[in-house]
Amino acid sequence: MAFEGLADRLQGTLQRIRGKGKVTEADVNEMMREVRLALLEADVNFKVVKSFIKNVKERAIGQEVFQSLTPGQQVIKVVHEELKTLMGGEQSKIAVSNRPPTVIMMVGLQGAGKTTTTGKLANHLRKKHNRRPLLVAADIYRPAAIDQLQTLGKQLSLPVFSLGDQVSPVEIAKQALERAKEEHHDYVLIDTAGRLHIDEDLMKELQDIKELSNPNEIFLVVDAMTGQDAVNVAESFNEQLELTGVVLTKLDGDTRGGAALSIKSVTDTPIKFVGMGEKMDALEPFHPERMASRILGMGDVLTLIEKAQASVDEEKAKELEQKMRTMSFTFDDFLDQLGQVRSMGPLEDLIGMLPGANKMKGLKNVNIDEKQISHVEAIIQSMTKEEKQHPEMINGSRKKRIAKGSGTSVQEVNRLLKQFEDMKKMMKQMTSMSKGKGKKKGGFNLPFM
Known part of the structure; x- marks a missing residue:
């Protein structure tokens, strides 16, 4: 994952001053030593590191931080702005010719x-x-x-x-x-x-x-x-x-x-x-x-939204919402949604775009096994059309056939059937809670995420 080592070091260093009511020059100096080491370990050019540390330090011990009500957060804001400047400040778009091509x-x-x-x-x-x-x-x-x-x-x-x-x-x-x-x-x-x-x-x-x-x-x-x-x-x-x-x-x-x-x-x-x-x-x-x-x-919520908008079919999203409301969501719908989410990129990268994901319990060192998702797809694809529409009809002999056809075990088939049933119950609760409330425009549903 891009910047993983650097991100871990910087986030750990900044976390120590995040909630401080008062930040001293000694705090800033100690933090800058850690940041300097983190950048050098990330193979950042040493001249670039020197200039970056100088700029952050000058701003971090200036009035904009020390006179702030939340100096810890102000220091993080300074580091964020200087990192952004280091990488170019704003997005640089393609220069388009006035006379094509x-x-x-x-x-x-x-x-x-x-x-x-x-x-x-x-x-x-x-x-x-x-x-x-x-x-x-x-x-x-x-x-x-x-x-x-x-x-x-x-x-x-x-x-x-x-x-x-x-x-x-x-x-x-x-x-x-x-x-x-x-x-x-x-x-x-x-x-x-x-x-x-x-x-x-x-x-x-x-x-x-x-x-x-x-x-x-x-x-x-x-x-x-x-x-x-x-x-x-x-x-x-x-x-x-x-x-x-x-x-x-x-x-x-x-x-x-x-x-x-x-x-x-x-x-x-x-x-x-x-x-x-x-x-x-x-x-x-x-x-x-x-x-x-x-x-x-x-x-990085903006990139996550852009990926979702590029991958999610708006008509299908509306159709899916209706199915969720009427509890007619099937394994075919599930498979379709799974495909749309997978097309957005590796799931670990998508989770990394969620604000604060690094601090969520259980997500910090999450290792999503893409093979496991392939197993889920194989299990669903091994079902008959009727079974996908009415999973309650899947008995013991059908489970054995599905497991054999998908190269998985009966236990994995049972686990998926239970998760699917639990998910439908959760949808029912969500849709009943949202009844009578205003409908969000332009939304999309990824029920199993």
Whole structure:
């Protein structure tokens, strides 16, 4: 989980002063020592750490804190604001051309996930912004790079422009731009060549493509899990190409977070997107304020709501609400809801977005077994249509058949049937309590969460 180690350390340090009626300079100094260690352990650039500690300390021993009625909370507010500033302050959006197409050059070293990220970004532009992107295969050196992009294009039903591996990348970019204008594509994403390391030939080629295509954005794709190496790579590319944005891949697997906290300060290049998984929709715009809140255990409700709105079918939600009110909720409905929630991402990450989840009893070290959820799905899918509609008819012999068909045990089948019955009783109580009360607009129901 992103920033897990850093989040634990910072939250533990800040918790000690949270409720203090009076905060002394000694309290601030002790806290800053802990914060400094936490940031260095998270592989944050030492110059960035030094500057961050200086800024927080100056504000934390100033009038805005010491003259406050809740100085402990004010210090936390200062840390939150400085973390947000460290990561760029505000969300940095794509610079859109006044005369389409908007051209985005994707650059980076081999192994960072550049080609996959190019596909993910095109998918994001189409799904979230209703755009018509054209993918351009300009990496003619890496074996199968062109094939990989074409496979992604087919998977996403997006066009890919390619002239094979015998034409120069500059010529490919030139003809791709002409094609984009002819076919009225509003975005062109150029997947350029990478190397295992930075060299003169690579940079010369990228500069030539830049000169010809005059891109609106140059995005560097870097692996967040490489920590300070990612920052060093960003610095080198920025010197040569004047980057406009960074895309951090594998942030979901980076428990430290050093790259995300260092890149903006070191290169003055904003993080535009972050990769949060392997699926083609696992690319998110980067919000510094939301990330700062998650690091400090304040949750990220806005992202959670956005994920829910993207995953939950509004018509189905209304239909489900009606079924809950009339107690006609079935295992088919349950399976449908389970699928919608799973499409929002790993459940551990969703729980981490809840404010204060780190302090909830039983949730701090929760380890949600995705296999267990697959077992539930398999059990339901092994039921007949009648059994899903009327689970009360499932007797001993039916349970044995369902267990065998789903590769589970009769005990697991019994447990699911009991949980389903308990959930229906809970729904009945909830709907009877809400009778006569005003109906919430735009809500959605996830009854088993």
